[in-house]
Every structure is written in structure tokens, then in C-alpha cells.
Amino acid sequence: MSIELKNVDYIYDSGEPFEYFALRGISLHIDDGAFVGIVGRTGSGKSTLVEHLNGLLFSTRGDVVVDDEIVRNDRTVLARVRRRVGIVFQYPEDQFFAETIFEEVAFGCRNYGFSKEQVDESVHKAMSTVGLDPKRFLSLSPFQLSGGEQRRVAIASVIAMGQKYIVLDEPTAGLDSGTKLAVLAELESLRQAANVTVILVSHNMDEVAEFCKQVVVLDEGTVAFQGSTDAFFRDADLVDRTGLELPESYRLARALKECGSPLTVNECSTDRMLNSLRLCVSDLGGA
Amino acid sequence: MALSRSFVLGQHYPGNSVVHRSGALVKLVSTIALMVGVFVATKTAQYTPIVLLLVVGIGVSRIPLRFFARGLKPILFLIVLTVMVQIFFTPGTAIWRFWFVRVTREGLGLAGFILCRLVLLTLVSVLLTASTSPIELTDAVSDLLKPLSRIGVPSAEIALVMSIAMRFVPTILEETERIIRAQVSRGARIGEGSLVVRMKSFIPILIPLFVSSFRRADDLAIAMEARGFRVGSPRTRYHARHFQSFDAFIFLGTAAAVSGVILWRLFL
Numbered sequence: 001m002s003i004e005l006k007n008v009d010y011i012y013d014s015g016e017p018f019e020y021f022a023l024r025g026i027s028l029h030i031d032d033g034a035f036v037g038i039v040g041r042t043g044s045g046k047s048t049l050v051e052h053l054n055g056l057l058f059s060t061r062g063d064v065v066v067d068d069e070i071v072r073n074d075r076t077v078l079a080r081v082r083r084r085v086g087i088v089f090q091y092p093e094d095q096f097f098a099e100t101i102f103e104e105v106a107f108g109c110r111n112y113g114f115s116k117e118q119v120d121e122s123v124h125k126a127m128s129t130v131g132l133d134p135k136r137f138l139s140l141s142p143f144q145l146s147g148g149e150q151r152r153v154a155i156a157s158v159i160a161m162g163q164k165y166i167v168l169d170e171p172t173a174g175l176d177s178g179t180k181l182a183v184l185a186e187l188e189s190l191r192q193a194a195n196v197t198v199i200l201v202s203h204n205m206d207e208v209a210e211f212c213k214q215v216v217v218l219d220e221g222t223v224a225f226q227g228s229t230d231a232f233f234r235d236a237d238l239v240d241r242t243g244l245e246l247p248e249s250y251r252l253a254r255a256l257k258e259c260g261s262p263l264t265v266n267e268c269s270t271d272r273m274l275n276s277l278r279l280c281v282s283d284l285g286g287a
Numbered sequence: 288m289a290l291s292r293s294f295v296l297g298q299h300y301p302g303n304s305v306v307h308r309s310g311a312l313v314k315l316v317s318t319i320a321l322m323v324g325v326f327v328a329t330k331t332a333q334y335t336p337i338v339l340l341l342v343v344g345i346g347v348s349r350i351p352l353r354f355f356a357r358g359l360k361p362i363l364f365l366i367v368l369t370v371m372v373q374i375f376f377t378p379g380t381a382i383w384r385f386w387f388v389r390v391t392r393e394g395l396g397l398a399g400f401i402l403c404r405l406v407l408l409t410l411v412s413v414l415l416t417a418s419t420s421p422i423e424l425t426d427a428v429s430d431l432l433k434p435l436s437r438i439g440v441p442s443a444e445i446a447l448v449m450s451i452a453m454r455f456v457p458t459i460l461e462e463t464e465r466i467i468r469a470q471v472s473r474g475a476r477i478g479e480g481s482l483v484v485r486m487k488s489f490i491p492i493l494i495p496l497f498v499s500s501f502r503r504a505d506d507l508a509i510a511m512e513a514r515g516f517r518v519g520s521p522r523t524r525y526h527a528r529h530f531q532s533f534d535a536f537i538f539l540g541t542a543a544a545v546s547g548v549i550l551w552r553l554f555l
Contacts, residue, residue, distance in 0.1 A: 056468050087472040094462075095469040097494035107491065111474030143498070157473065 001067045003030040003053060003085075003165060003197075008062035010048055010221075022048040024221045026062070030199060030214075032164075035191055037212030037229060038201045041243035044218040046201045047090075050167050053199070054085040066165075083112060086163035090170045092154030093142070101127075101145075101153050102138040108161040126160035127153075129190050131182060148179040155183065159190060166190075167199040172207065180204075184211050209233060209247035217242050249273040298358075300417040305533045306348035307418045311427035313534040317541040318415040324545040325407050329552055331400045334407060336547030340540050341410055350417050358413035359406065366405050373398035425450035426524070444518065451507070459500060466495045 010023040023045050030036050038046050051057040052064045055071045055078045064071040066081050086108075089095070098104040105126055109119045127134040130152040137145075142153055151171070159166060168187070172180040184200075188211055191198045202208050208215060208229060215232050217225035219242045225232050233239060233250045246254070253273060262284060301307075306314075324337055345355065359366075379393030416424070429446025436442040467477060470491045477488050 051468065054472055056471065082472065082474060087469075089465070089469045089472070092469065094499055095466055095473075095491075095495050096498070097491045107475075108473035111476070161474065 001032050003067075004028070004065040005049075005052070006063045006065065008052065008059040008064060010045075010052065010057060011060045012048075014060065022221055023052075023059075026218075026221075026223055028216055028223055028226055030165075030197065030216075032197055033191065033195045034214050035188065035198045035212050036200070037208040037215040038199060038218065039203070039205070039208055039215060039244060040218030040224075042203075043220075044243075045221040046218055047169060048221075049218065050087060050169055050199075050201060053165070053167055054082050054087055056087075083161075084163055085165040085167065086158040086161055088155050088158045088166065088168040088171055090173060092158070092171075093147075093150035095154065095157075096142040096150070099141060100139055101142050104142045104153060105138075105157045105160050108157060112161060122160045122162060123156075126156040129159060130156045130186050132156070148175055148183075151175060151179075152183065152186075155187075159196075162194075163196070165197045165199065167201070169201045170203065171200070172202070172204065180207065181210075187211075205233075205245055205247040206249075209249060217244070219243070298416060299420050300350045300354055301420075302349055302418065304347055304349045304418070306344060306414070306537075309531060309533045309537055311419045311423035312430050313530075313537050314415050314419055315424065315427040315431065317537050318411055320541050320545050321411045322408060324548045325404055325411070327545075327552060328404075328548050331396070331403055333548050333551045334403050336544040336551070337407060337411075340544040341407065341414070343540070344414055345410070348414060348418050350414075354417060355410055355413050358417075359409055362405065362409055366402060369401050369405070370398045373401055421453040421456075422450060425453055443522070455503070458503075459496070462499055463492065463496055466492050 005026050005028045008023055008026040009021070012018070012020040012022050026045075026049065038049065040046050048057065052059060052071070053066070055064075055073070058071070058073055066084055069077060069080065071077065071081050096104055098107060102123055105123045106119045109122050114122060123138070124134045127137060132149065132152055137149075137153070142150060145153065155168070155171060166187070171187075172183055175183065184207060187198050187200075190196050200208070200212060212229050214227065215225070215229040216223060217232060217238075224242045225235075225238060233246055236246060236250075236254065239246055321337055321340070325334070328334055328337075345352070374390055374394045375388060377391050377394035377397050379391035381389045382392050382395075383390040419427075425446055428449060429442060432440065432442035432445060471477065475488060475491055477492070478485055479488070
């Protein structure tokens, strides 16, 4: 069971003066239970790719396969695919419409025919997952919250449906750095607890290095790299060619290496790098 | 995508033909004159000068014909309905009858005439909006209204309101699509089920749209004030436009076609 794209092309406004190749021959594979990053500069096709995953867009050529089912414009197929793949769009708080947070989070569950008890349970669980106390928040209006809280409610409104794949398009855009990390940590815990596959579209390479084991790199509508995040960031030339920048930790590690510092660390995510730096320093101190 | 696609009437088809490059005010005045011409004609044959001009205009504009066909689609129902009514309910000499239905020679003639009238009106306006960007068009409208400001019509403000409205039509369509995508991803079924269910399914789209539109209006007002905008103060234009030689052709062509129709009606 997985999400698979086979040679997918997508052309916007095919045959018009604005005709535009958004995706070209995209083939990729997303494993169950993975935390996958989708990165690429602005206009590289990330958002277009995401909209293929639950049948909001249909490929011009090639197949999108979700759990052995080819996504196509058919009501029952779409209902099944959307039941499996949830998408949190950019600035998801713009979709709020309900009077209370409970109603907002329950919207998706009701659409999928959850019973009253199931709705109740899912809403409470989703709110706890995103770190908001259900007792305090559920009866408030979603419009009176702070930006960070709104974002969390919006994420809760998608994960409450209990989908197997959760796609998030820039979920941390416009949040302060503490909230950013907290939101991503909540997603990671959701992944571990419920074996949900998390697909994160992001411009923030530090986030990607920290949370995503796997990464898909898009460049002008094609897949420029697919594999382990660490392997991608070690290839500084490729990172540069795809218009991205190295995460802080990788930059620091390279700088240390280049100036011939006795502190040598493997390039990896911030946490692990701090640990290995600590080890390194204590080794030097010991010598 | 789907929404902005079905919105052809009043859509711009960018290009670089002479029709595109000529002045919006000239095109707007010509369009109005041609529409008057269409209503002046009393017989189908009298449309000939306008049809000729339109054929030349469409040809020169290099806008594909299917773009015009798409512009006709929204009024297809209206066309069919009026043509049917004319065919079946015009009294006169019957040329075909079945039970209580009868088709008259006069009915057919009138139906053809009305058909031409509706199609011509649409094609003329599609040619205008396809070859002129909305911003140019509102500038032209404000120029047209300018003489009225002497008698107290706030023409500058009307033009501003129009150009802001025009400017935000695509933005709001895009916003609508964005919200629809988000709600559909949350399992919303839009436009399905009974009438009540269908109406209710629009609430999750309309409320976010209202909220964001008001916020946008607020932001815009602040941004305009921050850049020194004051109501009623004189303003200049970034793209000042001057009369060009092709404008004269459009003027003369229109004048010829419309006076052709009038003369035909009066003397033939």
C-alpha cells in the first residue's frame, strides 16, 4: 500500500496562449508510514503535484495510484481516494466558516458519515493531537483565535477524518519559530501513533532536514531527486542547482570542514549534529 | 481552473494585433455605436455592413474563432428560447402545420433576424473585451464619464470602484477555487443532492469568501491611504495613451458601417 505516480504530466490551460507544463514525467513512490518532504523553488510544481494526490487535478498523461487504485474522475473512486488522502492547504485557516471550533473540526467527519459518538471522539482526539485543550477551545469561535491556534484548528479539521495520508502544503508558513517546531512535532507524533503517512511541502530546509527522512525534490516540473533527505543535502551542488539552500546544520558542518577545524561532524539534522558536536568537543577535551 | 474558464464573456485574450493595440476608448465607443446600429436595423439584410466590419475585425484580431464560440455559449439558451418563440408564435401565412403547432413564413424570418441580432451583439462585445484588458476598459469608461463630472457625477470615484472591482474578479475567482478545493478535500459535496442540501453546501464556501473579501478590502484601503490616496484629489495615469492611426480606421470603419445601416433602412 502506497502512493505512486507513474510518468505524470500535467499541462495547465492546454491549447491556450497561457498553456503551461506544470509537471513533466513525474514518477515517484511514497511509502506507508513515511514522513516525506516535497521541496523545490517557487513554481517548481509542488502545489500542482499535491492536488493530484486526492483527485483535485487529473494528470494530462500518466497515472496517479493511491493504494492500488488509479485516481480518475469518477465519483466513487474520488470518494474512496479522498477518504484516504487528506490535504491541509496553504493558510488553511482561510477555509473557516463554522460558528464554533467543534463544528469546524467536525465538518469533515460529518461529510464522511461518522456517527455522533465517532464525531465527538474524533474531534477530541484531533484537538489533543494538535495540542489544544478540547474543553477550553471547542465552544469558541475559530475566528477569535491567535494565528498559531487557528493553524492548529485547521490541521485538526483535516486529521480528525482519520485519513491514512496527510498532505500539508506549507503548514508552518507565517508561524513563529516555536509554534513551527511544535506543529511539526505534533505531526511526527501522529505519524508514530497512528501510522499516518505525512507528506510535507515546505520551503524551509531546516524543517525538512529535521523531520523528513525522505525527500522528493522538484525542479521545473520534474523530479530532480528522490531518496533520503540526508543524501540530498550532502550533495551541495545538486541542492544549489535545484535553487534550494542547505539547512543551517549542513552549512555549519561544511564550514567546519572547509576551515580545517578539528571539530568534524557528519552533516545531519540540527539535533543529531548538536549531539555529535558535543561528543566531538568532549573527545578533544579528553585528548 | 473550471470557474475562470466558464467566465468568457468579459474575458481578455491577450495578443498583439492592431485591434489589441488600438485605444480602448475608441473601441468602446465603436462597440456602443455598433450595438446601436444593430438595433437600428429592421431587416436581416441590413446587418451586412456590420457583419463585414466584424468579419474584418475578428480576422485582424487573430483571436481564435472558438474563443468567440465560447462567448456565445452562456447565451445559447436565451437564443434557442427566443428563436423558438418567434418561430411558433408569429402570426402570418403558415408554411407547415402539425396539430396546434404552426410555423409561418414571417415567424421564420423574424427568428432569423433575432438570431442575427443576438449573435452580433454578443460577438461585438466579445471582440471588445477579448482585445482589451479590463484595466484599459475601465480607463475608457472613466474617460467616457468625465464630461458628467461637471454636473456632479463622481466619475473618478465610479471609475475607481469599477477598476478595483475588475481587478479583484480574477482574485476572488481564484480564492473561490482555493476554498472549494479545501472544502472538497474535507469531503464536502458541492452542488449535489436536494435543493436544500445544495444550498447548504455553499455555506462553507460563501462564509470564508466573505471573510477574506472584507479583509482584502480593509488591507487595500490601508495600502491606498499609506500611499497617499485621497478621494477627489486630481490624479494622473501611469499609461497615458494617445490617438493612433489605427484608431482612425476603427472610427471610420464603424462610422461607415453604422451609417450604412441607417441609410439602408431609410432609403432601400
